[in-house]
Amino acid sequence: MSSSAQLSTTSTRWDARLWGVLLTVSTVIGLDALDVSMVGVALPSIRADLGLSTSALQWVVSGYVLGYGGLLLLGGRTADLLGRRRVFLIAVSVFALASLLGGLVDDGALLIASRFIKGLSAAFTAPAALSIITTTFQEGPARNRAISIFAVFGASGYSAGLVFSGLLTQVGWRWTFLLPVPIALVVLVFAYRLIPANRPERTGAGYDFPGAITGAAGSLLLVFSVVEAPTVGWLAARTLISFGVAFALLATFIVIEKRSAHPLLRLGILRSGPLARANIGGALFFGAYIGFQFVVMLYLQSVLNWSALQTALGFLPAAAIVAFGSPRIEPLIDRVGTPRTILAGVVAHVIGYALFLNVDESSSYALSVLPSMILLGLGFTLAFSSLNIQATAGIADNEQGLAGGLLNTSVQIGGAIGLAVVTAVLTANGGAEASRTALLSGLTPALSVVTGIAVLAVLVSLAGVIRPRRTAEATVGEAELALATK
Numbered sequence: 163m164s165s166s167a168q169l170s171t172t173s174t175r176w177d178a179r180l181w182g183v184l185l186t187v188s189t190v191i192g193l194d195a196l197d198v199s200m201v202g203v204a205l206p207s208i209r210a211d212l213g214l215s216t217s218a219l220q221w222v223v224s225g226y227v228l229g230y231g232g233l234l235l236l237g238g239r240t241a242d243l244l245g246r247r248r249v250f251l252i253a254v255s256v257f258a259l260a261s262l263l264g265g266l267v268d269d270g271a272l273l274i275a276s277r278f279i280k281g282l283s284a285a286f287t288a289p290a291a292l293s294i295i296t297t298t299f300q301e302g303p304a305r306n307r308a309i310s311i312f313a314v315f316g317a318s319g320y321s322a323g324l325v326f327s328g329l330l331t332q333v334g335w336r337w338t339f340l341l342p343v344p345i346a347l348v349v350l351v352f353a354y355r356l357i358p359a360n361r362p363e364r365t366g367a368g369y370d371f372p373g374a375i376t377g378a379a380g381s382l383l384l385v386f387s388v389v390e391a392p393t394v395g396w397l398a399a400r401t402l403i404s405f406g407v408a409f410a411l412l413a414t415f416i417v418i419e420k421r422s423a424h425p426l427l428r429l430g431i432l433r434s435g436p437l438a439r440a441n442i443g444g445a446l447f448f449g450a451y452i453g454f455q456f457v458v459m460l461y462l463q464s465v466l467n468w469s470a471l472q473t474a475l476g477f478l479p480a481a482a483i484v485a486f487g488s489p490r491i492e493p494l495i496d497r498v499g500t501p502r503t504i505l506a507g508v509v510a511h512v513i514g515y516a517l518f519l520n521v522d523e524s525s526s527y528a529l530s531v532l533p534s535m536i537l538l539g540l541g542f543t544l545a546f547s548s549l550n551i552q553a554t555a556g557i558a559d560n561e562q563g564l565a566g567g568l569l570n571t572s573v574q575i576g577g578a579i580g581l582a583v584v585t586a587v588l589t590a591n592g593g594a595e596a597s598r599t600a601l602l603s604g605l606t607p608a609l610s611v612v613t614g615i616a617v618l619a620v621l622v623s624l625a626g627v628i629r630p631r632r633t634a635e636a637t638v639g640e641a642e643l644a645l646a647t648k
Contacts (some may be wrong), residue, residue: 201327204327212270215508225275225278229279229285237290238293243560256283292467296557296562380408380414387405439622445572447508476535500548509620510540515609588604
C-alpha cells in the first residue's frame with residue numbers, strides 16, 4: 163500500500179498531518195486564483211512605469227491565462243501518470259521563480275514571459291492539488307468538507323486578489339508579483355515534509371506523447387485566438403485561420419485519444435453527466451464573472467473616478483462573504499446536494515448582474531454597487547465548492563488529476579471567452595473610449611451579455627436538479643409497476 167493510501171481517511175476528525183496536507187495544497191490554489199485577479203488594479207501603474215501599449219498591457223493578464231488555460235488538461239493527466247507529489251513540488255518551484263522574475267524585470271516582454279510561465283506552472287499545480295485532496299479524503303462527508311476548505315482558498319483568491327492589488331499598488335506594482343514568492347517557498351517546505359509520495363498508476367501504460375502535443379498545442383492556440391480576437395477582429399483572416407488550426411489540432415487530439423491504447427484523456431470520462439454539467443456550468447459561471455469584474459473595474463475607476471485602493475475596497479464585501487461562508491457550506495452541500503447549491507449560487511449571480519444594469523455616473527456605492535457585491539459573494543460561496551465536488555465525484559483515484567484538470571480548463575477557457583466577448587461588446591458600443599459618456603454607453607450592452615451568460619449557467623445547473631428527480635420518479639414508477647404485475 164502506498165503512503166498516500168495510508169493517509170487516506172473517511173473521518174471528518176483529522177490529525178495535524180492531514181490538516182497540514184489540506185492547508186498546504188489549498189494555499190497553492192489560493193495563490194493561483196490570486197494571480198488571476200491581483201494584477202488587474204496594478205495595470206495602469208505597470209503601463210506608466212514600463213511604457214507599454216494597450217495591446218501589450220493586455221498580455222500581462224492574457225499571458226497568464228494562456229499558460230494556465232492552455233495546459234491544464236496536460237497538467238492534470240501528468241499528475242496522475244508521473245506522481246502528484248512530484249508534479250506539485252516542481253510546479254510550485256517554477257511558480258516561485260517566475261514570480262520573482264516578474265517582480266524584478268524592467269522590460270515588458272520579459273514581464274509577459276514571466277506571466278506565461280506562471281500560468282504554465284499553475285496549470286500543473288491546480289489539478290495536482292485537487293487530486294491530492296480527492297485521493298487523501300475518500301468520497302463522502304470527509305471529501306466534501308476538505309474540498310469546501312480547499313474552495314475557500316480558491317474563491318477567496320479570486321475575490322481578495324483585487325483587494326490585495328489595490329493595497330500593494332499604493333506601495334508599488336512590483337509587490338503584486340513579489341508577494342507570492344515567500345508564500346510559495348513556505349508551501350514548498352511543508353509540501354516536501356507532509357505530502358506523501360504516490361506510486362503513479364502505470365499498469366504498463368506508456369505516455370501519450372502525440373496526444374499531449376496535439377492537445378496542448380490545440381488548447382494553447384484556442385486560448386490565444388480568443389484573447390487576440392477582440393484586438394485583431396473576430397472575422398479577420400488571421401483570427402479565422404487561428405481558430406481553424408486550433409480546432410483541427412483538437413480534432414486530431416480526439417482521434418488520437420480514441421485510438422490510443424493509453425490515452426492522455428479517456429473520452430469515456432466525459433459520459434459522466436455530473437462531470438459534464440460541472441465543466442459547462444463552471445465555464446459559464448466564470449465567463450460571466452470575469453467579464454463583470456472587468457466592466458466594474460472600468461466603471462469604478464473611469465466613471466466614479468475611484469482610486470486603486472478605493473476600487474479594491476469596493477470588492478471587499480464579496481471577499482469577506484466568501485472567506486466567512488465557504489468553510490461553513492459543507493453541511494448544506496451534504497444535506498441538499500451539489501446540483502441545488504450550484505443552482506442557488508448561479509441564480510444569486512444573475513440577480514447581482516441584473517441589479518448592476520441600472521448604474522450611472524450618479525449611482526451610490528451603498529445602493530447600486532454593494533447589493534451586487536453581496537450577491538457575488540453569496541454566489542461564489544454556494545457554487546465554487548459544489549462545482550469542485552461535483553466534477554470529481556465518482557471518478558477513480560487514478561483519474562482525479564484528469565477530472566480536476568478538466569474543470570480548471572473549463573473555468574479558465576470560459577473566463578477567457580467571457581472576457582473577450584464582453585470586451586468586444588463594450589468596444590463596439592463606444593466603451594473603449596476614455597470619456598465617461600462613451601463608457602456608460604457601452605456599459606449596459608456589456609452587462610446584458612454578462613447577465614445572458616449567467617442565465618445559460620442557470621439552465622445548465624437546472625438540468626442537474628431536474629434530471630435526478632425524473633430518474634428517481636422513473637425508478638419509483640418501475641417499482642410500482644413490478645409490484646402491480648406480481
